[in-house]
Amino acid sequence: MRPGERLLILGTGTIGLLAGTPSILDRRDLALRDVTAVGILGGSAGPAGTIAARADGSVDARPLEAATVGLAETADILAGHRPSDARPGPKIHIDPRL
Known part of the structure; x- marks a missing residue:
């Protein structure tokens, strides 16, 4: 990743993208590269409503x-x-x- 970029880590739920075992992440890599890491655990609650709103034309x-x-x-x-x-x-x- 380039400096100033953001890393998004999706959590569990319908998508279930978290690994079953812990990952090794050296936090120095984030700091020295000026990278932001963001974790989202409950994102799976949103897609159903978003998909429905697009499908029915309200959005x-x-x-x-x-x-x-x-x-x-x-x-x-x-x-x-x-x-x-x-x-x-x-x-x-x-x-x-x-």
């Missing part, structure tokens, strides 16, 4: 969506590059089916 998220890309483009996106055909929105979705 229009299109202005936020810049592009959808496949896994092959993930490294470029995470490096800060936007697709040439991206719309003005801030969100770029990564769809592993593409």
Whole structure:
């Protein structure tokens, strides 16, 4: 990670992304790289309502969506590059089916 970036660690719940065993993390790596680590435990309560609001049309998220890309483009996106055909929105979705 580059200095000033943020690492998001998703917790348990419907998604269940935490490892079954403890991970070794040297906190000096975070401090010396000026990286922020954020853990979220209860994030799984939100997606159902968000999905329902988008499905029924009560929320229009299109202005936020810049592009959808496949896994092959993930490294470029995470490096800060936007697709040439991206719309003005801030969100770029990564769809592993593409």
